[in-house]
Amino acid sequence: MRHPAILEAFVKLGSFIRDFCENHNRDDSSLDDNFIRTITLAEQQNGWFTRNNILYALEQWSALLTKENLEQWLSKYSIDDNVTPKTIGIVMAGNIPLVGFHDFICVLLTGNKVLAKLSSNDKILLPFLVDFLVKQELKFKEKISFVEGKFKDFDAIIATGSNNTSRYFEYYFSKGPNIIRKNRNSVAILTGNESKGQLVALGEDIFRYFGLGCRNVSKIFVPKGYNFNVLFDALFSYKHVIDHHKYANNYDYNKAVYLMSDFKILDNGFLLLKEDKSLSSPIAALFYTYYDSEKTLREELNNQKEALQCIVSDGSKETDISFGDTQKPTLDEYADGVDTMEFLINL
Structure with a gap:
């Protein structure tokens, strides 16, 4: 990768999340107060997002975001560092905590820019993690943006929704490269x-x-x-x-x-x-x-x-x-079996 600092920022994020999850039950003043408040707010904002389930999702990501795991995953791909970055729109689902995070890291680790539309059911957790990444590596500031209304000025789209919303996605985004996911x-x-x-x-x-x-x-x-x-x-x-x-x-x-x-x-x-x-x-x-x-x-x-x-x-x-492993996907287990990295690399 041309910017190893981006990879390192994700490794630091994994370590930060891991430390929090391991110590969240302790009366420890070293824990990040903003992280505690963010989880509480996410829990209040979506009644399905219990603290236990939020922490579980975070634990899975902390286990994946290690230097060894990320490098092993990326080694399977030929990422051209000289290609001009493209802006990838991501329409994120909100059924479980951070369900769109895999698409998010795929876009950034292929050298592209994220234009994310958060689900109203999961709009608290990702912005907090983005703030952490920006503090580790300022390049993220120009690579990540969020959109509230309609998408514009994007080169490709990754959209996840129901069978009903997918018909809208297919109509609205059909003119450009896309990955559109339906109910599974x-x-x-x-x-x-x-x-x-x-x-x-x-x-x-x-x-x-x-x-x-x-x-x-x-x-x-x-x-x-x-x-x-x-x-x-x-x-x-x-x-x-x-x-x-x-x-x-x-x-x-x-x-x-x-x-x-x-x-x-x-x-x-x-x-x-x-x-x-x-x-x-x-x-x-x-x-x-x-x-x-x-x-x-x-x-x-x-x-x-x-x-x-x-x-x-x-x-x-x-x-x-x-048995017991469905909610522990590896980095190379792609939703709907579509290799998101290959899709982004070949744009």
């Missing part, structure tokens, strides 16, 4: 031979961020005769989710709808299991489908790959995600 869902394939530890880890894939992320498991495939009591027993340690009022409201609403519609559901007091062909389940519900042959199931899922983000299993297939 994640599923798990169970064989009935999983250990309790694996099923407990699956709970992390289901309940982290209250199931609002595209990497959250919203559907499970189980063999006929599957014993759901084993699954419910393993998931019992996540019962605290019902203490969150927004989650509880969704649980009560969806339960009422299912019961009034005479749908057969399994209910453990904080999660509703419903047999359903859809990949996308509402908050506080998990859909399931029985399968006869895993080979046939895999073929069916391959036909639906455009709608899938992750497949979770016991590791029988190399491309699957292990």
